[in-house]
Amino acid sequence: MSDPSTEPVLRAVGLCKKYGTGDGLVRAVDGVDLDVATGETVAVMGPSGCGKSTLLHLLGGLDRPSAGEAWLAGRRIDRLGERALARMRRTGVGFVFQAFHLMKELTVVENVELPALLDGRSPRTARTRAAELLDRVGLADRARFLPSALSGGQRQRVAVARALSNEPLVVLADEPTGNLDSAATADVLRLFEDLHESGQTLVIVTHDERIAATADRLISMRDGAFVDETRLTGGTTGNLGALAGLDG
Amino acid sequence: MQQEVVLAMLAKEPSHGYELRARLRHALGPVGEAMNAGQIYVVLTRLEKAGLVVCERSTAGGDSPDRKTYLLTSAGQERVAEWFADVGWPKPGLAEFHLKLVAAAAAGLADPLTIVDTQRRELLRRLRDAQRAAMNEPDHSDAALLLEGIVLRLQADLRWLEACDQRWTIRRGTS
Structure with a gap:
């Protein structure tokens, strides 16, 4: 029996995703092995088209691999039937996308409570939970607004609140700061740091160095495969003064 | 010119001063245009005094500096290895870091x-x-x-x- 506390919450074994055939064959994800521990933040960086978004879709059950295995909390998900897979997506993972993907006809609080309602919670429970989450992301006073009345950074914080609705085992974020200016990026960074500290498991694919720097572990991806892995925890040899041009 | 840059360029093989200069100019292109032609010899002399390189004179050609071949001492090799491993920032300017990569590849040391x-x-x-x-x-x-x-x-x-x-x-x- 393996110890559940050390078992990875998210696991990929030889994960592959191919498109096309013959000369048109594209290996978007080409033999990825990954273990993510509970509470860990992992960032995957790489150039556009390196397969990092496809990888995130495979890990979250939005897409099925051509070969290999995807596991969530000790359960193999790549072979689940459609209904079981849909349920796993609702309850096991929370997604955050670059373009927010909020429902524009629904208010902020309605967007955030939607995953809980879809999972069969009572409207009262769903609303209470949504209000708590909006408070957590600092947007309690925007609950009745439509997304169109919010800034980009605020919309992304709503999307993060929505992703947390069903207390997912892991939050998967695809370029969460890709559409944001510097100030809004700082707000989202602060939120991800807060999630990290609260023990939320996070996998972020990005080419934003700022959000990558918040990770415990950084993986570089090229042509569908992992080429480098770095632990970012621990100290530096320099100080902030040296970086700003102060001597001594 | 950083002493370590010149040392690392020598790590590839013992060289004449003008060969080092040519390699630097190739790696730096227009960025290195302002570099004084005599600078490399000033650095080499300092490195020699510090015991990081030794200089061998060929018998022909008299006193011309181009007759001297420079090679690293073991202390010089150590200094180069330390420089390759150093991660200080932003003190190695862009050119210095660039030359570190060029020299590391050329010497096959890192x-x-x-x-x-x-x-x-x-x-x-x-x-x-x-x-x-x-x-x-x-x-x-x-x-x-x-x-x-x-x-x-x-x-x-x-x-x-x-x-x-x-x-x-x-x-x-x-x-």
Whole structure:
């Protein structure tokens, strides 16, 4: 029996995703092995088209691999039937996308409570939970607004609140700061740091160095495969003064 | 000109001063145009006095500096290895870091991609520290503005390291 506390919450074994055939064959994800521990933040960086978004879709059950295995909390998900897979997506993972993907006809609080309602919670429970989450992301006073009345950074914080609705085992974020200016990026960074500290498991694919720097572990991806892995925890040899041009 | 740059250029093989100069000019292109032609000899003389290189004179040709061949001592080799491993920033300017990669590849003493990865890891940690410091500042404080400058500069440096990574990956694939 393996110890559940050390078992990875998210696991990929030889994960592959191919498109096309013959000369048109594209290996978007080409033999990825990954273990993510509970509470860990992992960032995957790489150039556009390196397969990092496809990888995130495979890990979250939005897409099925051509070969290999995807596991969530000790359960193999790549072979689940459609209904079981849909349920796993609702309850096991929370997604955050670059373009927010909020429902524009629904208010902020309605967007955030939607995953809980879809999972069969009572409207009262769903609303209470949504209000708590909006408070957590600092947007309690925007609950009745439509997304169109919010800034980009605020919309992304709503999307993060929505992703947390069903207390997912892991939050998967695809370029969460890709559409944001510097100030809004700082707000989202602060939120991800807060999630990290609260023990939320996070996998972020990005080419934003700022959000990558918040990770415990950084993986570089090229042509569908992992080429480098770095632990970012621990100290530096320099100080902030040296970086700003102060001597001594 | 950094002494370590000249030392590392010598790590490939014992060389004449003019050969070192030619290699530097090739690696630096227009960036190195302002470099004084005599500078390399000044550095070589200092390195010799410090015991990091030794100079061998060929018998023919009299006193011309071009008759001297320089080679690293074991102390010089040690200094080069330390320089390859150093992750200080931003003290090695862009040219110095660039020449570090060029010299490491030429000498076969260190993998440029390993140097880039090590430096990137270090800069990401510093970026994290600068960001955390910025987040802990009250909004619109003077110090927050300075920290923003540090963050933006580190981002630019990290993008350049990414470009170094891609370039040296291609170089390795074709060599």
